[in-house]
Amino acid sequence: MKKTPSPFNFPSPSNQRRQNLNMQHGYTNKHNHTTHSSVLDYVKGAAKKVAGVFTKLLFRRRKQNHPEEILVPDSSRNTAPIRGTSYFSSESSLKSSSTYASSTSSVVSNGQVGNFSLEEIIMATEKFSPANKIGEGAFGTVYKGRLKDGRLVAIKRMKQNKYDKRLSLEFKNEILTLSMIEHLNLVRLYGYLEHGDEQMILVEYISNGTLREHLDGKLGNGLEMSERLEIAIDIAHAITYLHMYTDHPIIHRDIKASNILITEKLRAKVADFGFARLAAKDPDTSHVSTQIKGTVGYLDPDYLRTNQLTDKSDVYSFGVLLVEMMTGRQPIESKRPTLERVTIRWAIQKLKDGEVVLAMDPRLKRCPASNMVVEKVLKLAHTCLAPLRKSRPSMKKCAEELWDIRKEFKERFVSPSPPPLIFRHSDNFPERDALGSFSIEDGENIKFDSA
Numbered sequence: 001m002k003k004t005p006s007p008f009n010f011p012s013p014s015n016q017r018r019q020n021l022n023m024q025h026g027y028t029n030k031h032n033h034t035t036h037s038s039v040l041d042y043v044k045g046a047a048k049k050v051a052g053v054f055t056k057l058l059f060r061r062r063k064q065n066h067p068e069e070i071l072v073p074d075s076s077r078n079t080a081p082i083r084g085t086s087y088f089s090s091e092s093s094l095k096s097s098s099t100y101a102s103s104t105s106s107v108v109s110n111g112q113v114g115n116f117s118l119e120e121i122i123m124a125t126e127k128f129s130p131a132n133k134i135g136e137g138a139f140g141t142v143y144k145g146r147l148k149d150g151r152l153v154a155i156k157r158m159k160q161n162k163y164d165k166r167l168s169l170e171f172k173n174e175i176l177t178l179s180m181i182e183h184l185n186l187v188r189l190y191g192y193l194e195h196g197d198e199q200m201i202l203v204e205y206i207s208n209g210t211l212r213e214h215l216d217g218k219l220g221n222g223l224e225m226s227e228r229l230e231i232a233i234d235i236a237h238a239i240t241y242l243h244m245y246t247d248h249p250i251i252h253r254d255i256k257a258s259n260i261l262i263t264e265k266l267r268a269k270v271a272d273f274g275f276a277r278l279a280a281k282d283p284d285t286s287h288v289s290t291q292i293k294g295t296v297g298y299l300d301p302d303y304l305r306t307n308q309l310t311d312k313s314d315v316y317s318f319g320v321l322l323v324e325m326m327t328g329r330q331p332i333e334s335k336r337p338t339l340e341r342v343t344i345r346w347a348i349q350k351l352k353d354g355e356v357v358l359a360m361d362p363r364l365k366r367c368p369a370s371n372m373v374v375e376k377v378l379k380l381a382h383t384c385l386a387p388l389r390k391s392r393p394s395m396k397k398c399a400e401e402l403w404d405i406r407k408e409f410k411e412r413f414v415s416p417s418p419p420p421l422i423f424r425h426s427d428n429f430p431e432r433d434a435l436g437s438f439s440i441e442d443g444e445n446i447k448f449d450s451a
């Protein structure tokens with residue numbers, strides 16, 4: 001089988017920087033493929049020491065007179081000068097500027113971020129104007145903003161008291177780590193800002209809504225099969241990168257359709273690292289024990305049962321997402337008949353019954369090539385959804401399978417095929433008359449042509 005062409009955008013300057021640091025300190029990562037047992041032993045034994053050295057090297061206190069400030073990366077990244085002017089609206093959660101002037105704040109960011117301050121964030125969002133509000137999540141409100149340098153950013157402003165106010169150093173360091181990762185299919189994390197009770201995360205702004213909005217038909221023209229495959233591949237690449245090609249494996253923990261942002265060119269960027277967790281790096285430890293986090297419908301049952309988080313929890317959520325993309329349905333559809341409420345169960349049953357075409361999103365054009373994709377993608381999803389994590393494929397394997405499916409889809413879609421059979425329309429499948437499509441008369445009896 002032809003291997004996936006490397007989808008990863010290496011080397012990047014930041015990766016190079018990190019690798020140089022790693023080399024200096026005698027440890028390696030999966031990316032440069034030089035890990036071997038003696039090095040790992042060394043890493044294991046000296047982990048604490050190395051972490052200390054690494055932290056000292058990478059971070060420095062911004063100002064001595066702000067002992068509670070969070071750590072910021074070195075090389076004069078950004079500071080957040082607080083001015084006395086009032087930039088705040090009358091929202092009760094916002095404090096007066098004088099309170100801010102006497103409190104502490106910091107911005108951490110990667111090297112690509114120019115100088116910006118809390119003041120600039122407030123100006124960028126026009127004092128967090130409702131007009132700039134672009135979304136609301138469990139953890140806060142998301143605003144669109146334009147920085148002084150012209151860049152558009154999405155600013156997630158944490159709900160007060162909803163998020164752990166006393167963000168631990170560990171979390172902040174995770175944010176720092178995440179701010180340094182770089183992949184075409186990951187929403188770039190620009191930084192984190194903490195200021196009094198305010199906590200904000202700044203990320204790259206992506207303009208074309210979420211995958212869920214596209215699947216729901218709220219945005220765009222409904223995604224075609226080829227576009228869905230590209231998006232699935234983008235997501236698989238992004239998660240593979242997190243699991244395998246960062247210095248320290250990262251588990252996203254909240255892979256779901258509303259966390260997949262869509263670009264104007266209908267490509268995907270995985271967002272929302274609020275839950276992300278650094279995975280176990282010690283080869284003797286295959287999981288991280290952690291409080292359960294994630295979203296109902298996407299949660300790995302093995303993680304729920306054991307509290308042990310591994311990269312395979314992301315694989316499970318990805319399986320749910322694949323089903324979502326093929327069926328168009330939400331993971332939980334509470335208004336449907338009982339047997340259809342849990343979409344993965346319903347869709348996998350259709351797969352087992354040889355009736356995948358009945359599970360196919362009614363918005364998708366019907367044609368043998370698309371039917372083939374639905375069947376193969378559901379088969380892949382089925383393996384991702386295995387109850388035991390050890391039976392699930394790696395994300396890299398998922399990406400490879402999707403590449404193969406896409407290749408076959410393209411070949412079938414363009415190759416001349418016999419005129420399609422015309423069936424009477426039934427069920428909830430709309431008639432389509434695009435290339436190679438057909439409408440369905442008796443969905444129960446359809447067996448698609450896999451030749």
Ligand SMILES: Nc1ncnc2c1ncn2[C@@H]1O[C@H](COP(=O)(O)OP(=O)(O)OP(=O)(O)O)[C@@H](O)[C@H]1O
Nearest residue numbers: 134135136137138139142154203204205206258272
């Ligand atoms: N980087 C971004 N660019 C553009 N829009 C964004 C960006 N990040 C988030 N949004 C918008 O804000 C909405 C809310 O995002 P957020 O991540 O806070 O919540 P969520 O993922 O929908 O839910 P939850 O917080 O429960 O996981 C998204 O659905 C999206 O519409």
